Amino acid sequence: MMKYVHTNLIAKDWRKLSDFYKTVFGCKPIGPQRDLRGQWLGDMTGIKDAHIEGEHLLLPGVSDNGPTLEIFSYPEIIDSDKAVNACGFAHIAFEVDDIENIMNLVAQEGGSVLGQVVSNDYGDFGIGTFVYVKDPEGNLIELQRWER
Incomplete structure (x- = not known):
């Protein structure tokens, strides 16, 4: 098993x-x-x-x-410093309905936003919208939303 x-x-x-x-x-x-x-x-x-x-x-x-x-x-x-391109475990990811709302909640709860919100068309898989944020201790989190 x-x-x-x-x-x-x-x-x-x-x-x-x-x-x-x-x-x-x-x-x-x-x-x-x-x-x-x-x-x-x-x-x-x-x-x-x-x-x-x-x-x-x-x-x-x-x-x-x-x-x-x-x-x-x-x-x-x-x-230690954590970066998106650091060797080893980089981030955890959550699919969310409202990226902007969760970004605001992350900041309100002591976290921060790392980059900009971006969208990309993945063809048959749909359009993905993503942003990286950090929790209050600097751990990286990817927020994602999919339109299929």
Whole structure:
């Protein structure tokens, strides 16, 4: 068996970031909040005295079995710049009905807009409209709308 389970975001303030995704994208918390520590966690992460806190959020448009967005915080985190063209995971994407409204909500909730709203005709697939935004901690999010 193989199943995609979750995407993890490490947050400076997991509660604040989790609230952002709940408010802007309608994500729902599932399962208990996590407060994990112990030798097993240090062995798994390679971080001495590792301690993580956070929760899993059910993403909009998926079943109750996930996948989820896992938002965790460590007491000590490494800060890094994130860019659309950086190597590794770049962004998560949400299809929305009203890009302008969600862009405004992102900004209202502490995020920011990265680029301009653009549209492109993909032939039989439809016309896609896109923009990149950042959550309050700088993680990249692609907003998209399709006209078919």
